[in-house]
Amino acid sequence: MTQIIEACESKTNTTPDFPMGWFSVARSQELQVGEVQRVHAFDRELALYRTRSGVPVIQDAFCPHLGAHLGVEGRVVGESLRCPFHGWRFDTSGQCVEIPYCEEIPERARIRMWPTAEKNNEIYIWFHPEGKDPLWEIPHVPELENEQWTAPRHSQFEIPIHIQDIAENSCDPVHFQYVHRQPGVPASEVTIDGDGRTMHLHADMEQAANPSHLHSTVFQPGLAIVRTTYGPGAEMVVYNSALPIDRNTTLLRWQLSVRREIEDLAGDDVMNGIIEGLSQDYPIWSNKVHKRKPVFCRGDGPLVQYRKWVRQFYVDVREID
Ligand code: FES
Ligand SMILES: [Fe+2]
Structure with missing residues (x-):
């Protein structure tokens, strides 16, 4: 008779994926105007920065050009983030708005942005597995x-x-x-x-x-x-x-x-x-x-x-x- 042995449980084979919601990526005080940080969340690399006008922004980390990490040595220029590798600049909608050595900006020169909010002394990202817009607000304390x-x-x-x-x-x-x-x-x-x-x-x-x-x-x-x-x-x-x-x-x-x-x-x-x-x-x-x-x-x-x-x-x- 065949013996059925329950599969051995490990930490990695049983955990669910990520739930949707607002998740705190940083304390407000930890992100000064003009500061850029890398964030690892949801098993992804992200770039977090605060524009000159003070708005926190979260976007995918890797530049659509040659894949540099925008959260590592990227630079805030006004309301945009400049890639450290060849200077392409992306605005807060994710659109590339400048390539310093080329007049024409390719259509696909965009980067994915994540809904971001600041409340209760913290900065949050909205995560939805299908990329839907926020379905509720962050509670006020x-x-x-x-x-x-x-x-x-x-x-x-x-x-x-x-x-x-x-x-x-x-x-x-x-x-x-x-x-x-x-x-x-x-x-x-x-x-x-x-x-x-x-x-x-x-x-x-x-x-x-x-x-x-x-x-x-x-x-x-x-x-x-x-x-x-x-x-x-x-x-x-x-x-x-x-x-x-x-x-x-x-x-x-x-x-x-x-x-x-x-x-x-x-x-x-x-x-x-x-x-x-x-x-x-x-x-x-x-x-x-x-x-x-x-x-x-x-x-x-x-x-x-x-x-x-x-x-x-x-x-x-x-x-x-
Ligand atoms: S990799 Fe970002 S500009 Fe080239
Ligand atoms: Fe407990």
């Missing part, structure tokens, strides 16, 4: 510009995991007990707004050393706002934005702000707490595989909801089935 809240603290980590599996963590109350050493599984509820896209997780961390209520709003894989309330006036917000570098690597960014009333009490401790929390997740994340068809039990309601919700961010759901 009012606390990040409110005087009653502290100036945001920043942190970022590169994590060897698919972006979908990071977002899954916010619908996983059970792991709080086992990974984050909470005394029990927090009472929690997952709801989805009428738009079908915005998901909320409410969790009561009643048994924690500092009891709190957590409300996480997830807008898409890679964009979430987590608000935690410890009591009247004792609130904090963590804005979470992620960038898929490739199928198995994600850059996770946070901005943390707390109400001024608790700044001295909580500011640094909270950020350290987040980093510590991440260091608890890290060994799991960096060694797990992505399970396309997990075996769920009755107690896994929020995770099942998450897996249904996340399907809408893929054009080809076979990617995740």
Whole structure:
């Protein structure tokens, strides 16, 4: 009799492609006027620059002429980017507008541009597997510009995991007990707004050393706002934005702000707490595989909801089935 052995799972053969959405490519402060950077995201090379008038621009990296990387030693000239190899210049629509040694510009001298936006102190790229225009807006985080809240603290980590599996963590109350050493599984509820896209997780961390209520709003894989309330006036917000570098690597960014009333009490401790929390997740994340068809039990309601919700961010759901 033939024995059927399940194919060995590896980190690379099971992860889905990239979901659609807005993804943070840089902090606003990291890109000065006239600055050019290379970005590796979605397993592609991209060039990011800020025009003289201050507009951030993201485009494909490689010049249609002989393929030089425009994000490496390319130069901003007004509202355009000049290739470092032979000086062809591309405007913010991707059109070549100047070839210094030739009058005539070939029709195909164009470069692909990516929808780009700047909000919440960050620069974002819109990614859609079929190149469609943005289907929703980046959420606004009012606390990040409110005087009653502290100036945001920043942190970022590169994590060897698919972006979908990071977002899954916010619908996983059970792991709080086992990974984050909470005394029990927090009472929690997952709801989805009428738009079908915005998901909320409410969790009561009643048994924690500092009891709190957590409300996480997830807008898409890679964009979430987590608000935690410890009591009247004792609130904090963590804005979470992620960038898929490739199928198995994600850059996770946070901005943390707390109400001024608790700044001295909580500011640094909270950020350290987040980093510590991440260091608890890290060994799991960096060694797990992505399970396309997990075996769920009755107690896994929020995770099942998450897996249904996340399907809408893929054009080809076979990617995740
Ligand atoms: S490779 Fe860019 S101008 Fe020649
Ligand atoms: Fe976690």
